[in-house]
Amino acid sequence: MLRAEKAEKAEKAGNAAEAAPEGGGGLSRRRLLGTAGAAGAAGLLVGGTAGAFGAEAVRKEPAPLAGVGSAAVPFHGEHQAGIVQPAQAHGHLAAFDLAPGADRRAAAALLRRWSATAAELMEGAAPRDDTSGVALDAGPCSLTVTFGFGRTFFDRTGLADRRPAALEPLPAFTADALDPRRSDGDLWVQIGADDALVAFHALRLLQKQAGDTARLRWQMNGFNRTPGAAAQPRTGRNLMGQIDGTNNPKPSDPDFAERIFVAGSGNDWMAGGSYAVVRRIRMLLDSWDHLSLERQERVIGRRKADGAPLSGGTETTPVDLNKVGPDGSLAIPGDAHVRVAAPASNRGAKMLRRAFSYHDGYREDGAPDAGLLFVAWQSDPMQGFVPVQRKLDRGDGLSRFLSHEASGLYAVPGGCAPGEYVGQRLLEG
Ligand SMILES: C=CC1=C(C)c2cc3[nH]c(cc4nc(cc5[nH]c(cc1n2)c(C)c5CCC(=O)O)C(CCC(=O)O)=C4C)c(C)c3C=C
Numbered sequence: 001m002l003r004a005e006k007a008e009k010a011e012k013a014g015n016a017a018e019a020a021p022e023g024g025g026g027l028s029r030r031r032l033l034g035t036a037g038a039a040g041a042a043g044l045l046v047g048g049t050a051g052a053f054g055a056e057a058v059r060k061e062p063a064p065l066a067g068v069g070s071a072a073v074p075f076h077g078e079h080q081a082g083i084v085q086p087a088q089a090h091g092h093l094a095a096f097d098l099a100p101g102a103d104r105r106a107a108a109a110l111l112r113r114w115s116a117t118a119a120e121l122m123e124g125a126a127p128r129d130d131t132s133g134v135a136l137d138a139g140p141c142s143l144t145v146t147f148g149f150g151r152t153f154f155d156r157t158g159l160a161d162r163r164p165a166a167l168e169p170l171p172a173f174t175a176d177a178l179d180p181r182r183s184d185g186d187l188w189v190q191i192g193a194d195d196a197l198v199a200f201h202a203l204r205l206l207q208k209q210a211g212d213t214a215r216l217r218w219q220m221n222g223f224n225r226t227p228g229a230a231a232q233p234r235t236g237r238n239l240m241g242q243i244d245g246t247n248n249p250k251p252s253d254p255d256f257a258e259r260i261f262v263a264g265s266g267n268d269w270m271a272g273g274s275y276a277v278v279r280r281i282r283m284l285l286d287s288w289d290h291l292s293l294e295r296q297e298r299v300i301g302r303r304k305a306d307g308a309p310l311s312g313g314t315e316t317t318p319v320d321l322n323k324v325g326p327d328g329s330l331a332i333p334g335d336a337h338v339r340v341a342a343p344a345s346n347r348g349a350k351m352l353r354r355a356f357s358y359h360d361g362y363r364e365d366g367a368p369d370a371g372l373l374f375v376a377w378q379s380d381p382m383q384g385f386v387p388v389q390r391k392l393d394r395g396d397g398l399s400r401f402l403s404h405e406a407s408g409l410y411a412v413p414g415g416c417a418p419g420e421y422v423g424q425r426l427l428e429g
């Protein structure tokens with residue numbers, strides 16, 4: 001049942017727990033949600049919460065769900081959602097550990113529950129057992145929920161012989177300052193949505209459903225620019241102010257599928273899947289902010305304002321690593337991030353970067369605890385993240401302004417068909 005229909009039904013039945021709180025000014029939930037059922041209530045409120053603005057801020061008539069609210073990503077398919085779709089405005093990354101005694105059967109039951117819930121939430125429906133009301137009047141808001149398995153999952157479930165070779169631990173890098181409590185984990189969940197309540201609600205339901213089977217190990221919350229916030233939709237910016245994501249592989253590239261998704265037959269449980277490398281990378285923003293604009297641009301190799309490479313052109317102009325300036329020096333410096341990270345400098349290594357920014361307040365030294373929840377997708381981490389990070393570790397001008405604080409590598413199985421669940425081919429194969 002769609003969330004708005006459920007709210008209306010709850011109100012008819014006089015179920016105060018199921019109906020969301022009053023929108024202010026004595027307007028009923030029926031009024032807020034209208035009688036259009038699935039039409040929902042996005043666009044009813046003009047900025048902020050209804051409680052804060054009162055009845056004046058609430059339109060008299062219900063409006064159909066506007067763009068942001070109505071966008072839905074299918075849960076079922078060849079690949080899991082949350083890989084090729086643009087990163088949403090709000091993200092939660094979380095890892096769970098199986099509880100002592102939770103075996104393969106318990107893990108399978110959990111993945112079945114999680115998959116069913118994710119499928120319902122992603123189409124904007126309210127799961128039957130959800131009485132929270134948190135996302136009752138919202139549309140799907142481009143929600144995606146993605147599940148992965150960490151290396152330790154296979155030992156805990158007696159499946160060590162089916163653990164893929166690509167799940168070997170990542171090598172240590174000199175720039176690592178990793179916190180093991182915020183790294184790794186048996187199960188990994190990535191949630192993204194263009195509405196904060198929808199994203200929270202999905203995480204909360206999954207965490208409740210984990211019950212006695214799995215316990216939250218760590219959680220990180222991130223964000224990106226809200227759709228529609230900028231007049232010109234373009235590649236997003238990170239907290240250093242750079243346009244970030246320009247030279248990502250594109251689905252139209254001839255080698256995209258091969259570089260990002262695992263090939264294989266239907267029996268292979270990782271067929272259609274991908275490997276996610278997750279790094280919590282704190283930005284040393286106080287030091288960064290002291291650099292002049294020109295030096296900041298030379299550290300990256302691109303212009304801040306429009307993302308154009310220092311070799312010339314616009315954001316989408318291919319980077320020319322051989323271009324020299326009038327004084328004979330390289331237009332893109334030898335230690336510029338885009339030079340060191342480029343496939344041309346790494347025997348063709350490629351990954352799809354799909355990151356969220358994070359800000360967890362300020363540290364005791366006054367510096368922002370902020371940076372990038374870096375998520376890189378590839379069909380093989382040894383042909384993607386690992387060689388590139390090795391190179392960056394040695395010669396990247398940006399690394400002086402970064403601290404890698406947490407890390408994880410997860411096998412993300414392919415998508416599933418209706419009636420199936422993610423990971424079924426592994427857990428029942
Ligand atoms: C190991 C892989 C990478 C890490 C870790 C990484 C961290 C990181 N990057 C930025 C900012 C930018 N990165 C950009 C490009 C870029 N970065 C990587 C890889 C890693 N980055 C690659 C493969 C590329 C593309 C290189 C190319 O082919 O041109 C850019 C430029 C714009 C773009 O193409 O996306 C920026 C800006 C930060 C801030 C960061 C850690 C916090």
Ligand SMILES: [Fe+2]
Nearest residue numbers: 337338341353
């Ligand atoms: Fe980068």
